[in-house]
Amino acid sequence: MFLYSTISGPENVPAQDASELLGIARGLPRWDALIIVAENENYPRLHVTWHEGHGFVVHCFEDGESGGFFLAATTSFSSPEIEIEMGGQALEKWPRQLFGDRELAVEALDFFLKTGKQNGTQHWVRTDAFPREIVWEGREGREAWEVSREKKDRKGD
Numbered sequence: 001m002f003l004y005s006t007i008s009g010p011e012n013v014p015a016q017d018a019s020e021l022l023g024i025a026r027g028l029p030r031w032d033a034l035i036i037v038a039e040n041e042n043y044p045r046l047h048v049t050w051h052e053g054h055g056f057v058v059h060c061f062e063d064g065e066s067g068g069f070f071l072a073a074t075t076s077f078s079s080p081e082i083e084i085e086m087g088g089q090a091l092e093k094w095p096r097q098l099f100g101d102r103e104l105a106v107e108a109l110d111f112f113l114k115t116g117k118q119n120g121t122q123h124w125v126r127t128d129a130f131p132r133e134i135v136w137e138g139r140e141g142r143e144a145w146e147v148s149r150e151k152k153d154r155k156g157d
Helices: 018-026 102-115 138-156
Strands: 002-006 034-038 045-051 055-061 069-072 082-085 090-094 123-126 133-137
Touching (some): 002 018, 018 034, 018 045, 018 055, 018 102, 045 102, 133 138
Antiparallel strands (some): 002 034, 045 055, 090 133
16 A cells, blocks of 8 residues: 655545546645655655646655656657756756656556556656756855846846
């Protein structure tokens, strides 16, 4: 059996229906995540986040040795273009192929809930194996980025 939790809310709720779980993920604040994990275990685990206008990001860890794999719509990637904030620690740009539609995410989640594994008929990419652009990292990087954005905004007036 799998359970789900969120950063902001419920903990250890039985995870049964993929569509229902995606609805929960879609309703979470931008900074939150749906975390699905095997009962009384740390692994396997799956993280799901919703990004308005872009889709679902699904990140799977089959065991404690895994660095994680992201669900991808294809095996080839565009240039990084979609901004994604990493828990307030960094802002990166990722390729659009890492943001899946509901159908892609339901298929991955259904399979995971049955097996605790990634669906081998879908495309998965290692966490460190896709093109990304780091916009800023850490507090100092964020503050410098915010100042530069403010200056650009003032010049545009």
